[in-house]
Amino acid sequence: xxxxxxxxxxxxxxxxxxxxxxxxxxxxxxxxxxxxxxxxxxxxxxxxxxxxxxxxxxxxxxxxxxxxxxxxxxxxxxxxxxxxxxxxxxxxxxxxxxxxxxxxxxxxxxxxxxxxxxxxxxxxxxxxxxxxxxxxxxxxxxxxxxxxxxxxxxxxxxxxxxxxxxxxxxxxxxxxxxxxxxxxxxxxxxxxxxxxxxxxxxxxxxxxxxxxxxxxxxxxxxxxxxxxxxxxxxxxxxxxxxxxxxxxxxxxxxxxxxxxxxxxxxxxxxxxxxxxxxxxxxxxxxxxxxxxxxxxxxxxxxxxxxxxxxxxxxxxxxxxxxxxxxxxxxxxxxxxxxxxxxxxxxxxxxxxxxxxxxxxxxxxxxxxxxxxxxxxxxxxxxxxxxxxxxxxxxxxxxxxxxxxxxxxxxxxxxxxxxxxxxxxxxxxxxxxxxxxxxxxxxxxxxxxxxxxxxxxxxxxxxxxxxxxxxxxxxxxxxxxxxxxxxxxxxxxxxxxxxxxxxxxxxxxxxxxxxxxxxxxxxxxxxxx
Amino acid sequence: xxxxxxxxxxxxxxxxxxxxxxxxxxxxxxxx
Numbered sequence: 001x002x003x004x005x006x007x008x009x010x011x012x013x014x015x016x017x018x019x020x021x022x023x024x025x026x027x028x029x030x031x032x033x034x035x036x037x038x039x040x041x042x043x044x045x046x047x048x049x050x051x052x053x054x055x056x057x058x059x060x061x062x063x064x065x066x067x068x069x070x071x072x073x074x075x076x077x078x079x080x081x082x083x084x085x086x087x088x089x090x091x092x093x094x095x096x097x098x099x100x101x102x103x104x105x106x107x108x109x110x111x112x113x114x115x116x117x118x119x120x121x122x123x124x125x126x127x128x129x130x131x132x133x134x135x136x137x138x139x140x141x142x143x144x145x146x147x148x149x150x151x152x153x154x155x156x157x158x159x160x161x162x163x164x165x166x167x168x169x170x171x172x173x174x175x176x177x178x179x180x181x182x183x184x185x186x187x188x189x190x191x192x193x194x195x196x197x198x199x200x201x202x203x204x205x206x207x208x209x210x211x212x213x214x215x216x217x218x219x220x221x222x223x224x225x226x227x228x229x230x231x232x233x234x235x236x237x238x239x240x241x242x243x244x245x246x247x248x249x250x251x252x253x254x255x256x257x258x259x260x261x262x263x264x265x266x267x268x269x270x271x272x273x274x275x276x277x278x279x280x281x282x283x284x285x286x287x288x289x290x291x292x293x294x295x296x297x298x299x300x301x302x303x304x305x306x307x308x309x310x311x312x313x314x315x316x317x318x319x320x321x322x323x324x325x326x327x328x329x330x331x332x333x334x335x336x337x338x339x340x341x342x343x344x345x346x347x348x349x350x351x352x353x354x355x356x357x358x359x360x361x362x363x364x365x366x367x368x369x370x371x372x373x374x375x376x377x378x379x380x381x382x383x384x385x386x387x388x389x390x391x392x393x394x395x396x397x398x399x400x401x402x403x404x405x406x407x408x409x410x411x412x413x414x415x416x417x418x419x420x421x422x423x424x425x426x427x428x429x430x431x432x433x434x435x436x437x438x439x440x441x442x443x444x445x446x447x448x449x450x451x452x453x454x455x456x457x458x459x460x461x462x463x464x465x466x467x468x469x470x471x472x473x474x475x476x477x478x479x480x481x482x483x484x485x486x487x488x489x490x491x492x493x494x495x496x497x498x499x500x501x502x503x504x505x506x507x508x509x510x511x512x513x514x515x516x517x518x519x520x521x522x523x524x525x526x527x528x
Numbered sequence: 529x530x531x532x533x534x535x536x537x538x539x540x541x542x543x544x545x546x547x548x549x550x551x552x553x554x555x556x557x558x559x560x
Contacts, residue, residue, distance in 0.1 A: 011559040041536030048540070217529060224533035266558070273551035279544045435558040 005070060006175040007260055013180035015270055016187040018257055019277035020341030023190065025119060026245045027282040028335055029310045032223065032291040034242050036303050038235035041226035046239035051275070054458075055243040057451040058411050059275055060438065061418045062249060063267035064430040066258025068528070075259040075352030077252035077410075078102025078507030079514060081417050083528065088421025092522050095511050097413060102507025104410045105252030106353065107500040109346040111402040112251075114376040114495075115395045116346075117167070120339035121160035122311065123332045125149065128159075130328030135315050142316040143308075147390045156381050164373055166340060167347045171366040175260050179344055186337045193334040194285035200327050201289055204296050207320060211299055219295030222303065223287055237465060240458050241404060246282055247275065250407030250414070253345040256352055264433035272436065281338070289331070293317055310335065347373075357510050376495070383488055393485040396478065397492035400471055406500075408462060412455045419448040425528070 008014040035043045069080030082091075082098030089097075126149075129135060135145045149155055170178045206212045244250050254274075258267065290310065294303045297317045303309070310331075318328035347369055354365035383394045418426045427443045470477025479489045511519075518525040529537075 011555060015555060041533055044536055044540050048543075220537065221529040221533045224537040225530055226532050226536055269551060269554055269558070272547070273555055276544065276547035276551045280548050283540055283544055435554060 005073060005075070005260065007262055009176040009180055011270070013176070013184055014257075014261070015273050015277070017180055017183035017341075017345075018254065018270065018274040019281075020183045020187050021253055021257055021345040022246065022248045022274055022278040022342070023187070023281045023338050024246070024248065024342030025116070025123075025335055025339045026242070027278070027286045028338055029286075029290060031242060031246065031282045031286045032289075033303075033309060034238050035287060036223050036291050037230075038238045039227050039230035040222065041224045042228050042231040043235060043239060045231070046236040047242065050236075050240045050243040051279070053446070053454055054240065054411070054451055055247050055249065056272070056275055057446045058249045058415060059247060059254065059271045060268060060430055061414055061426075061447060062254040063258045063261075063271040064426070065414060065418065066255030067261045067263065067265065067267055068429060069255065070259030070261060071263045072526075074356065074514075075256050076102060076349065076356060076507070076510075077105040077255050077414075079356075079511050080255055080259075081413065082511045082515070084422040084426070085417045086518075086524050087425060087528070088417075088423060090522050091515065091519050091524065094421075095508060095515075095519060097417060098511050099504045099508040101252070101410060101413050101417075102510070103500045103502075103504030104406045104413075105349070106503030106506070107496060108251045108402050108406050108410065109253060109349045110372065110376055110499055111398050111496060113343060113346055113373055114398060115380045115392075116339065116343055117163050117373060117377060118156070118160055118380050120163040120336050120343060121156065121158075122149065123336035123339060124162055125155050125159040126311065126315070127329050127332040127336060130315070130318065130325050130332055133325050136319040136325060138319060142312045145315070146308075146311045147384075149311075150384045150390060150392075151388065153381075153385055156385070160377065160381060163336070163340070163343070164370055167343055167373075168366055168370045170340075170344050171347045171351050171369065172363050174362055175348075179257075179348060182344060183341060186341050190281065190334060190337050190341070191285070193330050193337070194281065194289070197327065197330055197334065198285065198288045200321075200323075201292050201296075204293065204321060207296055208299075214296050214299045216292035216296045219292030219303075220288065222295050222300060223291045233461070234465070237458070237462060241407075241462075244407040244411060245403070247278060248342060248345065250409075250411035251346070251349075252410065253342075253349050256349045257345060259352070266433050266435045267430060268434040268436040268438055270435075290314060353506070357506060376499075379488070379491065379495070383485075387484050387488070389485065391482070391485055393479050393482075394488040394492045397476070397489045398496055400466070401493075401496045405462070405466070408455065408459045412452065412459055415447065415452045415455060419452055423448075 065080045074080055078098040078101055081101040082094050085097045086094035135142055170182045201216050204216050206215050208214050248254055291303050294309060294313050302313060315328060318324040350369045351365045354360055354368055379394045384390055431437045475486055476489060479485050
């Protein structure tokens with residue numbers, strides 16, 4: 001374990017890094033698609049409901065868990081959960097919760113990046129291809145162009161390695177000179193690019209002569225009109241999932257960044273500011289670019305795709321607008337910057353994990369993560385190249401677990417540990433050094449009751465929904481009948497549960513090493 | 529834009545912008 005933990009250099013740097021941690025690809029391509037698909041303006045009710053009932057309470061809990069863990073030399077989730085859990089249960093039970101949390105966090109931070117870094121690579125590649133005008137010829141099918149891209153080893157590997165190299169050098173620079181410096185450059189740039197793209201979007205006029213009523217404003221009307229008939233249980237679950245994904249909660253990476261706070265640094269106002277800046281990027285910027293552009297050219301039927309919207313629909317539209325290659329490059333650069341700010345947080349979590357469990361210095365730990373990311377990312381790169389398909393089933397299966405299910409499980413563990421096991425000690429811990437104070441009623445009503453209860457409901461219902469959709473069958477419904485891709489799905493499952501098992505084992509040993517005496521006696525010796 | 533869409537958009541944007549301005553200004557004030 002490192003003798004002296006690093007700290008953030010400034011409050012501004014910390015908040016920009018935390019906001020960057022939260023602002024990711026999901027803000028710009030996932031949110032508009034979810035909102036348009038799930039009720040438009042009506043989607044905002046479950047969305048803001050999930051933000052207030054789950055997002056903000058969990059954000060405060062994660063900041064507080066992380067700051068407390070950092071005080072005891074921990075930058076990873078397992079020992080942080082252990083420290084609070086043993087205040088409510090015996091240390092030998094607490095270590096089980098800590099190990100599970102650590103295992104899931106390793107699964108998320110390692111495996112989300114088995115595909116997330118590829119998508120960043122695609123966005124970097126498309127930035128260059130936009131500038132060179134590679135897809136600007138109207139004769140080129142942008143769908144076919146995308147398939148050719150992900151089946152082209154040179155482009156896929158080249159830009160993937162470029163993304164990983166940027167992450168490597170950022171992580172090697174450490175917290176102040178790497179993560180914080182990068183956030184100070186990328187975050188303001190994301191907001192500036194977003195505003196430029198909004199101005200270009202809203203000045204598109206009526207680009208489709210056959211449909212003069214298809215305008216960007218009509219697109220805004222589409223995304224914001226409350227369609228109550230679409231507001232159902234699936235829309236509510238989509239809103240909950242979007243809040244977890246967009247705020248980067250249930251991953252351990254907010255806790256990791258918070259571990260570099262000083263013991264009496266504010267977490268309440270800083271955590272709230274992180275949420276506010278993320279929502280600015282998501283609802284205002286994210287909601288005003290992709291869908292209005294797609295609507296203006298394609299009408300209401302053209303907005304119903306997620307990855308396809310960014311990499312297939314929008315490129316086909318960029319070439320029809322003035323300065324299309326510049327607008328396209330700005331869009332993909334915006335996506336790559338947003339992706340990088342989140343990927344850095346996941347990268348740093350793994351660096352901290354290695355540093356805590358070995359004698360490696362930051363530089364070597366960063367190189368080890370680079371190699372680890374290449375290993376876990378290879379199947380995602382190779383699947384379309386080897387199978388000559390574009391279905392990305394390995395990616396889909398891994399994402400089903402680590403990009404969705406595990407976030408809910410991990411968030412539930414965190415809120416139960418703080419609200420139900422750490423109990424009343426959690427409130428002063430959150431409020432210590434706070435510029436704002438969380439009132440006692442909020443802590444009792446939300447963190448100790450509403451949030452954990454709702455999260456249990458969400459987790460149970462999500463499990464039922466995905467079981468009905470055939471996700472847990474030996475051969476899941478979404479790949480049934482496709483003999484070429486079934487092994488890729490099964491391989492994804494082996495990798496996901498193998499990594500989580502290794503993570504649990506590593507975390508168990510890490511906690512045991514740090515708290516050996518109290519685990520042997522099974523009673524709390526080190527008082528918080 | 530329809531009145532419903534405009535209402536939802538203005539409300540959501542308003543809440544978020546107020547939250548950003550208030551939290552950032554408080555943070556700057558306390559950081560001095």
